[in-house]
Amino acid sequence: MTPQQNDLLCRVEGDAPMGQLMRQHWIPACMIEEVAEPDCTPLKVRLLGEDMVVFRDSNGRLGVLDEKCPHRRASLVFGRNEDCGLRCLYHGWKFDVDGNAVDMSSEPVDAKLRGTMKTRAYPVQEAGGFVWVWMGDPEAPAPFDTPTWAPTAETRISIVKMHGACNWAQVLEGSIDSAHSSSLHSSNMPTATDVSGSTATDTAWLRPSADKAPRIEVQRTSFGFRYAAIRKPIVDAHAQDYVRMTLFVAPFTVHIPPNDQYRLSQLLIPIDDENTMFYWIAWHEDPAKGISQDAWRRFCGAEIGPDVEPVTFRKVRNADNNYLQDRAAMKSGDFTGIYGIPAQDMAMWESMGAIADRGDDRLGSSDKAIFTFRTQMYRAAQAVAKGAPAIGAEADRVPHVKLVSFEGMVPKGDDWREIGVSDEERAIASKAPCDALADA
Ligand code: FES
Numbered sequence: 001m002t003p004q005q006n007d008l009l010c011r012v013e014g015d016a017p018m019g020q021l022m023r024q025h026w027i028p029a030c031m032i033e034e035v036a037e038p039d040c041t042p043l044k045v046r047l048l049g050e051d052m053v054v055f056r057d058s059n060g061r062l063g064v065l066d067e068k069c070p071h072r073r074a075s076l077v078f079g080r081n082e083d084c085g086l087r088c089l090y091h092g093w094k095f096d097v098d099g100n101a102v103d104m105s106s107e108p109v110d111a112k113l114r115g116t117m118k119t120r121a122y123p124v125q126e127a128g129g130f131v132w133v134w135m136g137d138p139e140a141p142a143p144f145d146t147p148t149w150a151p152t153a154e155t156r157i158s159i160v161k162m163h164g165a166c167n168w169a170q171v172l173e174g175s176i177d178s179a180h181s182s183s184l185h186s187s188n189m190p191t192a193t194d195v196s197g198s199t200a201t202d203t204a205w206l207r208p209s210a211d212k213a214p215r216i217e218v219q220r221t222s223f224g225f226r227y228a229a230i231r232k233p234i235v236d237a238h239a240q241d242y243v244r245m246t247l248f249v250a251p252f253t254v255h256i257p258p259n260d261q262y263r264l265s266q267l268l269i270p271i272d273d274e275n276t277m278f279y280w281i282a283w284h285e286d287p288a289k290g291i292s293q294d295a296w297r298r299f300c301g302a303e304i305g306p307d308v309e310p311v312t313f314r315k316v317r318n319a320d321n322n323y324l325q326d327r328a329a330m331k332s333g334d335f336t337g338i339y340g341i342p343a344q345d346m347a348m349w350e351s352m353g354a355i356a357d358r359g360d361d362r363l364g365s366s367d368k369a370i371f372t373f374r375t376q377m378y379r380a381a382q383a384v385a386k387g388a389p390a391i392g393a394e395a396d397r398v399p400h401v402k403l404v405s406f407e408g409m410v411p412k413g414d415d416w417r418e419i420g421v422s423d424e425e426r427a428i429a430s431k432a433p434c435d436a437l438a439d440a
């Protein structure tokens, strides 16, 4: 890619087309648990280079406001959250969740500003463990789509959150890169002869294949694409393939293959051009199954306190300390010497630089999904720059709850593209075949 093409793919701040594309989608701002209680500590959030403050008022309503007080630009993050509003410490102006100035204590009672003063309030939703904001036209928010990982109110949802000091696109390319799991995560995903699919224990996910060079097949869709990483299984390799299918749901969601205990989704949310919030969701429709929040964070090495800082979610294992890489552990068998799957990924993603230079990389056949992501999203950003609707934001789209990933043994000759496809998706695909469009 040329530097200009790379910028179009990666940059999201200001008027950048990719940022404008994302503003046509509801965007996760934080986890609900961070602003769970009425009159909670206000939370600073940065998305697409815009700074905002999230708070829950005395009545339990959520507000997301421009971080800067409209009076003289002091941060509302330091404000007092009480009596149904957020009060700026500097001169005491107070705003409700809709952005109305409900008190302006430094102004005379008959001041002209009173009654008309408003700050920017972003439309907000709560679903699937997340607070979502709408950063596009405030008068025309898109209909909210229930997240894939919240098909019912009872679904058990556990979330890992971690700050990445690099651009969102290289983080997302990690999520759609099945081949790396056989190398980078090989100590966490060891081969086992007595399992028929990904099998979760307290410390590892066992795999029925030792094949490190998967065959990648990609199918473009209306929502993004799905791809299969096809590996030779240890057992019955003549009759079946071990298929791990991943869905990319544009612009920033990936459903990776499940294991026998829970389903897995990832959100790669741009904080700004050079920082990303990484969310990894483990979920199960049956609240008695799945994995608890604490166990999930422990498994990932992403506990708040021991592994990531509270509030910022910056990593204890980071570039400044070489991710606490343990060379002695490597000599005794651990592949990376870095604890936890997300920290292993972060070491790779951040080492590429703040925004990876894609001019010089050498893609192989295992990078087909990466190539598809780059071309699809580059073209999607170009389209938005010309005034077309954003990919995935069309009125006629597959409901997100219908989009699920898959892993398991598939008899040779069966088409993995047919697995889990909903009637809604078939209907949309029949109107506009996406592979044909992409090739045109
Ligand atoms: S800067 Fe907020 S009230 Fe003055």
Ligand SMILES: [Fe+2]
Pocket (backbone or CB within 6 Å): 174, 180, 181, 184, 185, 341, 345
């Ligand atoms: Fe990874």
